[in-house]
Amino acid sequence: MSARKARIFLIVFISAIVLLLGAWLVLLRDVPQERSNDPAWTFNHGSIGNEAAQGLPYWIWRVLPAVVPDLLPGNQRGFSAIGVAWEPGAQLPVGFSQRTVGVIPRVAPNCAFCHQGTYRLDLEDPETIVNAGPGTRVNVQGFLRFLVAAGQDERFKSSLIMEAIKARYDMPLWERLLYRFVLIPGTRAALKKQAAQFKWTDNRPDWGPGRIDPFNPVKFANLKMSDDGTIGNSDIMPLWDLQSAAATEQRRFAVHWDGLSTDVHETVMSGAIGDGLTYRSYPVVARNLAAIEDFVNLVQPPDSPFSSRLDPSSKFYVDAEAVAQGARIYEQDCASCHDVKGERYRMPIPIAELGTDRHRLDMWTREAKERYSDYEDDHDWGLQYFQKTDGYLAVDLKGLWLRGPYLHNGSVPNLRHLLTRPAERPTTFWRGSDLVDAENGGFVSAEGADPYRYTIRVDTTVIGNANTGHVWGTDLDEVQKEALLAYLKTL
Incomplete structure (x- = not known):
């Protein structure tokens, strides 16, 4: 090579390096998020390292609802249309983080996008935000479809x-x-690429507010598994008091509806991975993830508004004797599964015994378990506690008054109907409200009962929505059912 050609090659090479370095600095360099000493803020807005994979440049995210407002669910205004809550004065709704990648702030969903709760005791009340609660109003699929349609x-x-x-x-x-x-x-x-990635959802029942298919997206996108036609639609669980799921010398406790993992730390990590965390961004957000894990281990649900200490004229008054009788029924018939000291607590109850809709169970396969355990050849995430079970989890009932609709797929509208035989449960109802149903437990579920919320009709005859099973308590007499209902409302 001549000296002139060598100089040209060197100039081109150096120019290419400078351009690549400049592009990395401007567009790709991970910048740590400003830290907060407030654990609730970190849970609600802390980055989980997915801005490069899932994030939108801040100003595109900010103006998109104004550019294409008709594409939001229910033709509602702004990001409130997807059921997320806003803290007073907050720049972002609960469940969104902002972190700079390169020189551009990006916005991405974090753990609280799904795991956020709200409630109202009266129709005209402002919402009360419940940290790490069940996302009974969050319309995850509505958000994804909004982005896909906008693109x-x-x-x-x-x-x-x-x-x-x-x-x-x-x-x-x-x-x-x-x-x-x-x-x-x-x-x-x-x-546009995301549109192709989520095309499979067009052939499944809609998730609707408060539900998500949590692992099929991971199977098809992250684990590169072929579409197996399974349906994983399930209610979004609260993340309260997960220290009760810490392993002991005697046993390990399961998490997720079907108990697919027995480790809270791995649940936090695998959830972030499924949402776009990479091993490159992990060092930047490791402290956030540790703080989020600490938070969900300790955070508790708010106290129930139902009480025997209220004036009997209050719609949230429950009779003390009925509550005491209900507590005895619970101890006899329910505590072995749902009490933290019960022998079946956080253990998957076999589907043959439970009898509920099995589609969510069949979605998580042995192949998925093996592939996720060995996720990414070039990085060892240390995932070792995935498992395949044959049933659904018996969880504690803390904050039960905030968890409606009920069963893993949200197929029973309220606690009263949960205590009725499956054949007598309603086949249709409306979900998406956060107005507490003082009479029946849970949230109001009649059409038009909450004009301030975007609600959808649930049809339990649709595949994946079956309201069968969990017959415990359904054979009690009416007096016993009312007593148990009174007690359950107070949890």
Whole structure:
């Protein structure tokens, strides 16, 4: 090679290195999120390291509901349309983190996106946020479908999005150029790719508010498994007092509806991995994940509003004698499974005995267990506690008044109907409200009962929605049922 060619090659090589380094600094460099000493804030807004994989540039995320408002669920306004809660004065709703990648802040969902609760005691009450509660209103699929539809909409273009940004923020020139020519086209392409990634959901029953298929997305996207047609639709669980699931010298306790893991730490890690955490971003968010794990181990549900100490005229008054009788029935018929000291606590009850809809159970396969245990050849995540079971978990009943609808797939609208024989349970009802049903336990579920919330009709004849099984308590006489119901409302 001549000296002239060598110089040209060297210039080109150095230029390429500079360009790649510049692109990494501008677009890809992981920047730690500012830390908070508030564990609830970290749970609600702490990064789990998925901004590069799942995040949207902040200003695209911010203006998208205004650019394509008709694509939001129920034609509602803003991100409240997907059922997320907002703390007073917060920049982001609960369940979203903001972290800078390169030089651009990005917004991505975190653990609290699903695991957030709200309730109202009266129709006109403002919502009360319940940290780490069951996401009974969160419309995860609605959010995904909004993004997919937006990415394929002709309005998703630089001119319209930049116009919407300009109305809210005097963006400097360098940032305008980056958004207009790199971030907006790149986000549009990524959302089109996501459309193909979630195409399989078109052939399954809708999740609806408060439900998610948690592991089929991991199977098909992360583990590269073929579509097996399984349905994993299940209610979003609360993450309260998970220290009660810590292993002892005698036994390990399971987590997830079907007990697919027996380790809380691995549950936190695998959840973050499924949502886009990589081993490259892990060192940046390791403290956040540790704080989130500590939080879910200790956080407790709020006290029930149902009490015998209230004025008997209150709709939340429960008779003390009935509660005491119900407690005795619970101890005799329910505690062995649902009490933290029960011999079947956090153990999967065989599906043949339980009799509930088995689709969520069949979704998690032995192949999925093996593949997730060996996830990523180039990094050892140390996952060793996945398992395949033959039933659903017997969990504690803390905060039961906030967990409606009931059963793992949310197929029974309230506690009263949970104590009726399956054939007598309603085949249709409405879910998505956070207005407490003082009479029946859970949340109101009649059509139009809560005009302030986006609710959907549940049909239990649809595959994956069966309301069968869990017949414990259904053979009690009416007096005993009322007593047990009174007690369960207080949990």
